[in-house]
Amino acid sequence: MKKILIIIGSILAFLVIAIVLVPIIFKDRIIEAVQKEINTSVNATVNFEPENVRISLLPDFPNLTVGIKELSVIGKEVFEGDTLFAANDLSVEADIVSIIKGEPIRIKGIILDQPVINILVLEDGSANYDIVASSEETDTTTTEQSEEMKIGIDHWEITNGKVRYYDQAADMAVSLIGLNHTGKGDFKQTVFDMVTKTTADDFSFAYGGDVYVEHKTLNVEMILGMDLDAMRFDFKETTAQLNDFELGFNGFFAMPTDDIEMDVNFFVDETQFKSLLSLVPGMYSDGFENLETRGEFDFKGFVRGTYTEEKLPAFSVDLNVRDAFVKSPDVPLPIQNINLDLMAKSETGDLKDGVLQVKNFGLTIDQDKFTANAVVNNFDALIWDLNAQGALNLDIVSKITPTEDFNMGGIIRADINSKGNYAAVEQEDYEQLNTSGTLVLNNFFYSTAGMPDVKIGRANMVFNPEFVELSEMQGNFGKSDFAVNGKVSNYLAYILNEEAKLVGQMTLSSKLLDINEMMGPEEEESTTPEDTTSMELVVIPKDIDFTFEATVQSILYDNFNLKNAKGKMVINNGILTMDPMSFDMLGGQILMSGTYNTQDEDNPKFAFNLDVEQLSIPETFKNVVTVQKFVPVAEKLTGKFSTDFAINGLMTQEMMPDFGTLTGSGIVKIAQAAIVDSKIISGVTKLSNLDQTNTVNLKDLLMKAEIKDGKLSVQPFDVAIDKYKATIDGWTAYDGSILYNLKMNIPTGSMGTAANQALSGLLGTDVNAVGSNINLNFNIGGTYDNPDIKLGKATSEGGSVAGNVKSAVKDKVKEEAAALKEEVNAKVEVAKDSARAEAERLKKKAEEEAKAKAEKEAEELKKKAKNKLKDIFGGGK
DSSP states (O other): HHHHHHHHHHHHHHHHHHHHHHHHHHHHHHHHHHHHHHHHHOOOOEEEGGGGGGESSSTTTTTTEEEEEEEHHHHHGGTTOOEEEEEEEEEEEEEHHHHHHTTTTTEEEEESOOOOEEEEOTSSBBBOOOEEEEEEOHHHHHHHHHHEEEEEEEEEEEEEEEEEEEETTTTEEEEEEEEEEEOOOOOEOSSSEEEEEEEEEEEEEEEETTTEEEEEEEEEEEEEEEEETEEEEEEEEEEEEEEEEEEEEEEEEEEESEEEEEEEEOSSSSSSSHHHHHHHHTTSSSSSSEEEEEEEEEEEEEEEEOEEEEEEEEEEEEEEEEEEEEOOOSSSOEEEEEEEEEEEESSSSOOOOOEEEEEEEEEEETEEEEEEEEEOOOTSSEEEEEEEEEEHHHHHHHHHHSSSSEEEEEEEEEEEEEEEEEEHHHTTOOGGGGEEEEEEEEEEEEEESSSSSEEEEEEEEEEOSSSEEEEEEEETTTEEEEEEEEESHHHHHHHHOTTTTEEEEHHHHHEEEEEEHHHHOOOOSSSSTTTOOOOOOOOOOSEEEEEEEEEEEEEEEETTEEEEEEEEEETTTTTEEEEEEEEEETEEEEEEEEEEEEEEETSSSEEEEEEEEEEEHHHHHHHOOOHHHHHHGGEEEEEEEEEEEEEEEOOTSSOOOOOOGOEEEEEEEEEEEEEEEHHHHHHHHHHHOOOOOOOEEEEEEEEEEEEEEEEEEEEEEEEEEEEEEEEEEEEETSSSSSEEEEEEEEEEESSSSHHHHHHHHHSSGGGGGGGGGEEEEEEEEEEESEEEEEEOOETOOOHHHHHHHHHHHHHHHHHHHHHHHHHHHHHHHHHHHHHHHHHHHHHHHHHHHHHHHHHHHHHHHHHHHHHHHHTTTTTTT
C-alpha cells in the first residue's frame, strides 16, 4: 500500500511539475509561431511586448492558455494610424497536445477583456478589417500557412467592450458601448446549437442618414440552430430587449448561395404601454420607474422571402396602441387618450406594392387634442393622403420625456391637409397637389448641449401646393435676434426626393447676428494673448436655393464687428454669393461682392471684389490676418487707406485663407499716413550716414499691388523719408521674407558740411562736383523683422559722378515725367476698372430684371391658359 501511495504521489508530483514547466519550455515556440503567422499573413501593425505574454496550463487544463496584455492592431496604407483592434487582455485557449506533437495549433476558446473594435468600410468598398496579406508568396503557400493554425472554437467571451461599425458604402452605422458577450458552440461539428448572450449599456443604429435606435440598453439571448453544410440558421429561443421593450423571434434564414432566404416572425409578449414608452428618446432615464402609465399595445410582423441585390423579401409590421395614459410626478397634466393604429407592409417585397397606414393617431393634453391620419402607397413613387389637426403642448411632452440631448417647449397649432403623388411633384403639376392649411408656433424654444438656445416668439406658416408662405417669424438664436418673412417653394419635392432643392426668398432683419456663437462653443483660449479661437469650416448646403435681402445692425464674426450691414445674399448649390453687401467696419466702409464656394469641401474657395473706403490701417492690421502676412509694415502705419481690390484663393479647414494660393490685384490709395519706428527705415538712414529719422510720410499715394505665388508685389511708388524723396518697389511673401529696392534722392546743395562729407565718402569723389542731386540705391532683403540692407551704387542725376548739371537736369525731368505718366496710367486703370465693374453690375442688374419680368409674364400666361382650359372643359383639368 505504501508503494502504491508513493507511486501515485510521484505521478501527481510529475503532473504538477509538468503543468508548471511545460508552458515555460514551449513559450518561445508558441511566441515564434504566433509572430510567424502575423508576419506572413497580416497586413497591419500588430503591437505587443513579449514580456506581456503569459502561458499557463492551470486555468483550463489540459488546454494551454496564452494571454497577451495591451495588444493592438493598427491599420496601414489608407487606414494608416487607425486602430482596428485593441484590448487590455486577450486570452486564447489552445490544444496542448497539438503543440507538443508539433502539429498545427488548434484554438478552442477566446476571451477578450475591454476590447475596442473599430470597423470601417469606405465608399469604394475597401475595409480596414481586410488585413490578410496578399502576395505571390502567400498565394503559393496558402495551404502551408493554413495548416499552421486551425480554429475549432467552442466558447468565447467579451467583457466591457466597445464596438463601432461604420459602412460608408451602405450608409450604415452601429455602436455598442459597455458590451458583454458570451457564446458557446462546437464549431468542429457541422450541425450544432450556438448559444449566446449579449448585453450593451449603450446601443445605437443608423441607416441611410436616419437614426433608428439611439442610446438604448440592449439584451439579446439567443439559441441559434446551426447547419453549416446547408448554411441554414434557425431561431430556436431568441429574445432581444431594448430598454424595457422585449421582442421575440422565431423562424430561420439561410444562405446556400449569395442570396439570403428567410422566414422570420417577430412579436411581443409584454404588452404594457410602459415597455413601448421606454423606446421614446430620453424616456428611459432616471425617474422612468416613477411614471404613471396605463394602456396596452400589440406589436408583430414578419420578413419572408428571398433577399438579393435586386429584390427585397415581403414584410409586414403592425402596431396598435389603445387608450394609453402617461403622467410624470414633475408635471401637473397627463398625456391621455393616446391611440395609434400603424401598419406597413409589402406583400411581394416590391416597393411599388408598399403601403403605410397611420390611423386614429391622437392624444389629449388638458383641453388640447391633436389628431393625425395618413395613407401612403407605392414607396417607389409615393402617393399620399394625410391630415393633422389640433394643438400640441411641447412643454408637457418634453417634461414627461426628458433627455440630456435636447429640450423643447411651446405650443404648436396645426391644421394641414395634403393629398397628391410624386409624379405630379416632379412635373410641378400643382393642380394635382391638394395641400392647404396653417402651422403656428407660439413661445417655441429648443435647446441642445453645445449650441445656443433657439426661441421663436411666434411663427405663422400658410401652406399651398406651390409654396409655404412665412408671413411672420420673430425670435432669437442665442444672443442673436431675427425677424424673417417670405416664402419657401418646392418643399414637397424637397421632402420626397433627397436630390431636390428647397427654394426660398426671404427678408431678414436683425439688430445682432453673432456668427461666432452660432458656429458652436469656443475652444479654451490660449494663454498667448494674440492667439485667436480655432474655427471650423462653414459648409454651404447644396440642397437649398435661398435668397436673403438682409439688413443687420451688427454682425459679430471671428474678431470683426460689422455695422450697418445691408445687401443681398444667395445660397445655392454649395455657394454663398454676396451681390453685393455693404457694411461699416474698422473705421471705414466696405462694399463686398463675390462668392464663397464649398462644393468641394476639401478645397473650399472664395473670390471677392472689395471696394474699401477709409479703413483704419492700425485696426486693419490688428484684425486681418492677410494684412499681417503680406503687409507687416502696416503695424507701424498710422492713418487710413482705400482700395479697389479683387482677390481669390482657397480656404483652409480652419476658415483661414490658404496664403500660398491667393491671387489678386488692385489699387491702394492713401491720402495721408506715416510709418513710424520701422527697422527698415532706421537701417537705411543709419547705413547712409544721413540725418537719422524713423518716420516715413505717405501723402496722396496711389500704389498698384498684386498678390501672386504667395507674394504681394508693388510697383514703384514715392514716399518722403524725412526731407528726402524716395521711390520703392518690390515684394513681401506670406512667410515674412522681403525683397525691395529703395532709391533715395538726395539734394546735395542744401546739405550741411557733415552730410556732404559723408556722401563724398559714399561716391568716392567730392559731392560738390556731382551736381544738385544724387540717388542712393538700397537693396533690402531678409525678413521684415530682420531686414538685410545693402547699399548699391550711388549715382548722380546723369548716371555718372562726372556728369554735368545739364545732363542731370534732363534726366530729372525724364524721371518726373515718367513718374507722372505712371501716376496718370494708374489713375486711368482705376477709372477703367471702376467703369468695367459698374458696366458689369448694370448688365447683371438688367439681365436679372429682364429675367424676373419674363418669369412673371410666363407665369401670368400659364395661369391664363389654365383658366381658359377650365372655361372650355367646364372646370376640367
